[in-house]
Amino acid sequence: MTRTSTIFRLVLPLAGVGLLGAFVWQARQARGTPAREAGSSPTVTAPAAYRAEGRVAAYPGAQVTVGTDIAGTVARVSVHEKDAVRRGQLLVELASGEQRAALAEARARIGEAEANLRLAAAQVSRWQALRAQDLAAQQSLDGAVRDHDAAKAQLDLAHATANRLEAVLAKTRIVSPIDGVVITRSAEAGQPVESGTPLVTVANLERTRIEAEVDEFDAARIALGATVVVSAEGFDGQTWRGRVEEIPDAVVARRLKPEDPGRPSDTRVLLVKVAFLEPTPLKLGQRVELEIGTSRARTP
Numbered sequence: 354m355t356r357t358s359t360i361f362r363l364v365l366p367l368a369g370v371g372l373l374g375a376f377v378w379q380a381r382q383a384r385g386t387p388a389r390e391a392g393s394s395p396t397v398t399a400p401a402a403y404r405a406e407g408r409v410a411a412y413p414g415a416q417v418t419v420g421t422d423i424a425g426t427v428a429r430v431s432v433h434e435k436d437a438v439r440r441g442q443l444l445v446e447l448a449s450g451e452q453r454a455a456l457a458e459a460r461a462r463i464g465e466a467e468a469n470l471r472l473a474a475a476q477v478s479r480w481q482a483l484r485a486q487d488l489a490a491q492q493s494l495d496g497a498v499r500d501h502d503a504a505k506a507q508l509d510l511a512h513a514t515a516n517r518l519e520a521v522l523a524k525t526r527i528v529s530p531i532d533g534v535v536i537t538r539s540a541e542a543g544q545p546v547e548s549g550t551p552l553v554t555v556a557n558l559e560r561t562r563i564e565a566e567v568d569e570f571d572a573a574r575i576a577l578g579a580t581v582v583v584s585a586e587g588f589d590g591q592t593w594r595g596r597v598e599e600i601p602d603a604v605v606a607r608r609l610k611p612e613d614p615g616r617p618s619d620t621r622v623l624l625v626k627v628a629f630l631e632p633t634p635l636k637l638g639q640r641v642e643l644e645i646g647t648s649r650a651r652t653p
Contacts, residue, residue: 402582402644403574406609407565407627409639415560416637417531419444420551422524427544432553434538438529444553445540447525456522459515466508473501533557536637556637562629563595565643566622569604580646581627585635593633597645599626609640 410416425447432444480497483489537554540546563583567575581595604621627643635641 402646405565405567405643407563409635410564412560416556418551418554436535442529445527449525452522456518463511466511470504473504563627565625567625569621572623582644585641594630595627598628
């Protein structure tokens, strides 16, 4: 065996080991990180925001539709749409001539009943004096007491009738139950209306918020106090800040058809209430889009 062959036989295995080491090093560089420890699970970070749609709504009690409790004819409407009104201000008045006449008659009957009661009381006193002197029969006194009681009952009835008519007359004047702005007016002078007919809607436009429809699948990821970014069509590039202030305990049927075709339309939703953190030009009932922020993560 020549010296050259011996050197070749010694170098060849060393070269193979070197090539194998280089291959292993390249493979590890390609993976970038060492293998995960056994038994651990990957952490999936939640998205930065959840999208939802909703509408601008008034707080409970901040939007009221007033109507009439009695049938009648509208005599006058004292407000127009966009008028600012105060609590107790007259909005609509129904024709009340018949009720006023009936009330005047009831009050006259009160006067008549009071006169009859005074006469009956005098008769009782007279018969009591005669009976005390044994100059009158007990039956006559009993009759006088009965007439007195009947006169008292007639007076009570007259008062009750007057009170009822006063209440009916008061219902012909429909006043605003809150401070606010007239947003709809459904009545005109001369219009006949039935009991329960809506006439005017008043809203406090300074007390509005958003009712957002959050998919039930995202309900567990929404937190009180989460920041919200609000946008709306027609206000390109404008956004407003909000905050999640109420999360209900039950889901309901979806009211809004999603504008995003990728979102399911047959799921139930959570009506999350979002408070505005700044003034906006948005109108009651206007449709808006929301990005509800969250920083929480979940581990599957």
